[in-house]
Amino acid sequence: VEKVFASLPQVERGVSKIIGGDPKGNNFLYTNGKCVVIRNIDNPAIADIYTEHAHQVVVAKYAPSGFYIASGDVSGKLRIWDTTQREHLLKYEYQPFAGKIKDLAWTEDSKRIAVVGEGREKFGAVFLWDSGSSVGEITGHNKVINSVDIKQTRPYRLATGSDDNCAAFFEGPPFKFKFTISDHTRFVNCVRFSPDGNRFATASADGQIFVYDGKTGEKVCVLGGGKAHDGGIYAISWSPDSSQLLSASGDKTAKIWDVGANSIVSTFNMGSNVLDQQLGCLWQKDHLLTISLSGYINYLDKNNPNKPLRVIKGHSKSIQCLTVHKNGGKSYIYSGSNDENDGFSGKGHTNQVSRMAVDEMDQLVTCSMDDTVRYTNLSKRDYSGQDAVKMDVQPKCLAVGPGGYTVVLCIGQIVLMKDKKKCFAIDDLGYEPEAVAIHPGGGTAAVGGADGNVRLYSIQGTSLKNDDKSLEAKGPVTDLAYSHDGAFLAVCDANKVVTVFSVTDGYAEHNVFYGHHAKIVCIAWSPDNEHFASGGMDMMVYVWTVSDPETRVKIPDAHRLHHVSGLAWLDEHTLVTTSHDASVKEWSISY
Incomplete structure (x- = not known):
């Protein structure tokens, strides 16, 4: 695999989002679905995705040694895995309690782990990383524990924050409950010790941040003298030198506090939209990161609090389709989902995008579950409203051909469009x-049916005529595509087979390709017209040679634990795949 275009963090309203930092300072971590995403903090385009959890992952954190990452999911599974190798080998797996893990913390020697969340009989556990044996008890709360942290200097201390509006303070090891702190009036969302261990801070839905002595747990101050933010506070992160604190709030701001002086250093206004609520933050080296409810990752600029240095955007929901477009010699990848994304301005589809293609006029043509077909001008990169065409029923697939034609498949209906109008x-x-699919020479549209047949229609002026010619696939048709030179039609089906028909021989069956272990869902021809790729529910991608079904390149586990949803070729040796794991991957293929 050449490149991985990672997904954004998966966020939900009113819930803190934890960004994990890297003790070496190079990377940061977050979760989306069943994936843990590791990104380079200086160049976030460099990413790695860990996909071995069977359930949705909530939190992931590096061990202070930097060699391992611990990640916890909604089922209560904690996986500890290697960061140094590409394979991310699993070291240990534990189930500290049955229920969602919400936060975890390591001791500074990377030997003990505290895990908290929504257990049935207990809300937390603290144990040795290599044996799982207990090194204390997390008690003192009667509701879900949202946050945990451990002082990174000896003597060890541990603090927790809970939905019971309290924080709790522990000494150890073995960790024992010392006392409850009831200064907050709403849920405690985040507790964090300063790197030097002298202080810890608690942040709550009541908009307050309290600071305590790291060794004794005595209250030192309340930041801002009262409310630190106008809305609930979801996350806090200390500066590396322990003098300042970054806070992220539902009031759509982030703030930097000078803790010793108890004063605001800067306030970052992140916007006025509900999606600009700030749910997570991380202060690492000189980087100040926050996560918005939109899923965007913001790099804050201390010198200009009203404009972030950069904002990372992308997909945060599963990707359903993609297409590739060459423009001025450069290839652009367009991927479709049902989240807002970045490449375009204006209003896009309001629901999941099911299919997309690029026509001769450099327009991206897409159809969506919002019952529209849209034409987006790629040179302007603007979602313009006048080019949305309403369908009578939900469209699910489309193809574009020469002469301004688009054929749209709706439920139980085929629609021919010319120059953006239904005709x-x-x-x-x-x-x-x-x-x-429309033949590259125009004139013919091939439509695959759930009944296992492909029917040919001729495009005549402004009408479509059934040619009374049908080709038999080996099962319900899931996708089909003409080779770029128009010589072949490849058809894939739910019975795991690809059938290739020779157009020049009156659509005679040319070859049959077996190999997938589950329903095949997408197919794409290489520009060389001799190879095509297929992707399936078996998470496999195969690259086939049209003249020889035995010669094939196999990409196993192209998107682990998620089936492949789209394929496209950038050039004869580069294939792009997308998946419901919300990532886009680029592969280099050699025969």
Whole structure:
């Protein structure tokens, strides 16, 4: 794999999002779905994705040694895995309690781990990393524990924060409950010790931040003298020198505090939209990061609090489709999902995008579950409203051809469009259309049906005519594509087979390709017209040679634990894949 385009953090309103830091200072960590995403903090385009959890992951943190990462999921599983190798080998797996893990912390020697969350009979555990044997008890709360931290200097101390509006203070090891701190009036969302261990701070939904002595737990001050923010505070992070604190709030701001002087150093206004609420933050070396409810990752600029240095955008929901477009010699990858993203200005589809293609006029044509077909001008990169065409029923697939034609498959209906206008529709099909392709020379549209047949239609002026010619696939058709030279039509089906028909021989069956272990969902031809790729529910991608079904390149586990949802070629040796894991991957193929 050449490149991985990672997904954004998965966030939900009113819930803190933890960003994990790297003790070496190079990377940061967050979770999306079943994935842990590791990104380079200086160049976030460099990313790695860990996909071995069977359930949604909530939190991931590096051990202070930097050699291991511990990640916890909604089922209560904690996995500890290697960071030094590409394979991320699993070292240990534990189930400290049954229920969602919400936070975890390591001791500075990387030997003990505290885990907290929503257990049934207990809300936390602290144990040795290599044996799982207990090194204390996390007691003192009667509701979900949201946050935990351990003082990184001896003598060890541990602090927790809970939905019971309290924080708790522990001494150890073995860790024993010392006392409850009831200064907050709402949920305690985050507790963090300063790196030097002299202080710890608690942040709450009541908009307050309290600071305590790290060794004794005695209250030192309340930041700002009262409320630190106008909204709930979801996360705090100390500066490396322990003198300042970064806070992230639902009031759509982040603030830097001088803790010793108890004063605000800067206030970062992140916007006025509800999606600009700040749910997470990380202060690492000179980088100040926050996470917005939009999923965007913001790099704050101390010198200009009203404009971040940079904002990382992308997909945070599963990707359904993609296409590739060459523009001025450069290839651009467009991927479709149902989240807002960055490449375009204006209003896009309001629901999941199911199919996309680029036509001769450099327009990205997309159809979506919001019942529209949209034409987006790629040179302007603008979602313009006048180019959204409403369909009678939900569209699920489309193909573009020369001459301004688009054929759209809706549920139980085929629609022909020319120059962005509907000009013809066929109802009463007698079968359910699933996939469509237009011959590169124009004139013919091939429509694959759920009944296992491909029917050919000719495009004549402003009408579509059924040619009464049908080709048999080996099962319900899931996708089909013409080679770029128009010589072959490849059809993939739910019975795990790809059938290739020779267009020049009157669509005679040319070859059949077996190899997938589950339903094949997408297919794409290489620009060389001799190879094509198929992706399936078996998480596999195969690259086939049209003249020889035995010669194939196999990409196993292309997107681990998530099936492949889209394929496209950048050039004869570069394939791009997308998946429901919300990532886009670029592969180098050699035969």
